[in-house]
């Protein structure tokens with residue numbers, strides 16, 4: 001065949017081989033009078049059975065040979081009886097099979113399509129088609145036509161195909177009117193469309209920049225952006241400033257817009273005692289209130305003989321061969337007599353020892369105890385430290401997949417995802433949650449809804465760790481409220497000679513001088529100047545020095561760095577360390593996705609919670625013995641295999657789970673030779689390496705340094721400039737987080 005001269009093909013779409021709903025890229029086969037042609041192209045809409053006329057040219061694919069690459073195309077209504085019959089029989093219209101199609105065409109001939117569109121009631125003349133069915137068929141035809149038109153329309157605004165489908169499903173033919181009057185509604189209603197996209201559409205259709213819709217949508221957007229930075233609310237003045245700089249207009253009567261949004265129940269404005277006003281998105285306002293009320297409900301006092309408690313503490317001390325400190329004992333007494341307890345302290349202050357004694361105490365009562373932590377790694381650590389199974393909070397609450405995404409779940413406080421809630425609370429007498437500093441308002445709300453009054457809740461954590469990534473300041477606020485029993489552990493039990501990590505972490509936290517040298521057993525500072533010299537020294541440490549020193553595999557040693565983008569940020573370090581530790585070879589398969597090359601043998605991390613991702617556990621013979629769903633933010637593993645044929649990347653996670661990622665799902669993974677300190681929260685590694693090099697000031701602070709250092713079990717290795725270390729240790733200008741759980745608790749408790 002003379003492929004070079006063929007510039008147009010046409011035929012029925014026989015089968016869709018591949019379609020990316022994000023960008024419309026499709027591979028499909030058409031039947032051109034018996035000849036099958038494989039076509040590739042970006043199509044806003046596609047459906048098997050449609051008749052397409054496409055222009056383009058043939059290209060040669062290395063595996064699939066000749067394919068027709070589409071430049072432009074149009075769908076044509078079938079125009080001869082054979083085509084009409086074929087279209088109807090293709091399954092494109094639900095409820096019409098081959099036999100029915102031939103009956104219809106026999107009756108109406110070439111006029112079939114016109115009749116179906118203009119006089120659909122006549123379809124009922126055909127045997128087997130009732131009046132209702134006739135109308136249903138007509139509706140389907142109409143819908144298809146409408147959908148095609150809407151997709152083409154939305155594409156003009158650069159809206160991805162799957163979003164366009166969602167938009168059409170939500171609004172149908174209202175979409176044209178909506179886009180012309182208030183495209184900002186899309187940002188409210190459609191997950192995946194944000195203010196920026198809506199604003200872009202609005203400017204194209206000529207909506208005024210000071211339109212009410214734009215201002216109100218801008219306010220909601222600024223509040224949601226604030227929540228991404230951890231805030232539950234914003235002071236009114238700050239919000240107004242954000243909105244003005246977003247919209248680049250003067251707003252005369254800001255209060256009026258706030259009032260409108262409050263009437264629509266989108267925001268809550270709260271006037272404080274000093275007359276200032278805080279603005280909340282309604283979601284977080286009610287979540288905070290709910291968490292406060294439920295905490296109050298749990299905080300019941302149980303009367304119990306102190307003598308009996310102390311007797312039992314003695315018994316535990318004897319059995320465990322340990323002498324508990326006075327505060328630790330007090331902690332056990334409080335746990336025995338309170339429905340809600342917080343235990344807080346820095347590293348090595350005996351939190352785990354106290355939890356373990358509490359567990360023993362309640363075991364002697366025969367109580368059912370459940371342990372949980374916010375991430376998989378933290379839960380694993382807790383399991384080892386307590387010698388009892390700990391789960392992620394997600395698993396504890398029995399995540400059910402639900403079919404929605406995380407951002408969707410945010411809108412409903414995640415709760416739609418969990419089997420456990422107020423109607424089906426956790427069946428436990430005592431629930432102990434570790435690493436509470438990582439718990440944000442969403443997960444706290446979901447957790448507390450599932451804890452019935454009468455179940456004891458013990459919250460454990462170190463308030464000086466970085467706050468949660470999500471909004472809220474839960475642990476700090478609960479303590480700050482002063483309304484609940486808190487055990488503050490301050491004595492460092494691990495001695496200086498055995499752990500400089502612990503001693504120095506406490507010094508950093510208190511702002512005391514830390515001696516830096518390279519002769520320490522576990523707190524090393526290697527002086528280097530300049531990013532490249534620092535990275536070279538890091539290479540030697542990770543490949544040569546540390547694995548033997550801490551008896552760990554290279555993959556277990558973690559590089560932690562404050563920033564993403566600097567010269568020693570995550571992105572650059574990952575690319576350098578990948579080349580160094582896992583270079584390209586002929587035998588290793590690779591897959592490029594975005595800016596990243598994924599290679600067999602690479603260390604990777606899951607970077608979002610995906611409740612639907614399937615995993616399997618396999619025996620050493622490759623036989624699956626366990627399977628389930630859910631892979632969570634922070635889970636780390638190694639790329640075991642990349643299959644170009646199946647278009648999958650298989651990752652073996654640290655806990656032995658295998659997960660197949662389709663190539664299109666690679667956004668969920670990141671290389672993990674280096675990770676941010678934020679991502680390392682709740683994890684512990686045998687050794688960590690931290691570059692000490694300049695970066696964005698707001699990330700070069702004490703909180704980050706403290707969190708990074710406390711991630712190391714056996715050895716912390718800092719490489720770089722001493723001055724940077726000193727600056728970080730000094731910088732306590734914590735970026736302010738607006739949350740008010742402490743106030744809300746006080747309001748209902750006092």
Ligand SMILES: Nc1ncnc2c1ncn2[C@@H]1O[C@H](COP(=O)(O)OP(=O)(O)OP(=O)(O)O)[C@@H](O)[C@H]1O
Pocket residue numbers: 322323324325328345346347348349350351352353354493494
């Ligand atoms: N009362 C005590 N007497 C003697 N040693 C203790 C006591 N309490 C804790 N320790 C010891 O101190 C060390 C640190 O305690 P533990 O692991 O409980 O602290 P932690 O706060 O959980 O630390 P991290 O946050 O670093 O895990 C352990 O070796 C533990 O055995």
